Amino acid sequence: MAEEVVVTVRDEWLDHIDTVVRRLRRIGMRVDRVLELVGMITGLLESEHFDAARAVPGVAAVERGETLRIPPGENQ
Numbered sequence: 261m262a263e264e265v266v267v268t269v270r271d272e273w274l275d276h277i278d279t280v281v282r283r284l285r286r287i288g289m290r291v292d293r294v295l296e297l298v299g300m301i302t303g304l305l306e307s308e309h310f311d312a313a314r315a316v317p318g319v320a321a322v323e324r325g326e327t328l329r330i331p332p333g334e335n336q
Contacts, residue, residue: 264325
């Protein structure tokens, strides 16, 4: 089952984040967002591919994403 993930890119790879994204896609990650300024990539990845994602050059960390739910305000 695919899980939401956040991939952190090493500082020295920030200028080559597009290369990291391509390599993550090759191992099966569905990339949703690329946050170039902060060096983060979000998307969906099968849990059995987490180790392969961690082995991609330029990847500092692969973490399960967390969905934040904000309750509606009092006026709603």
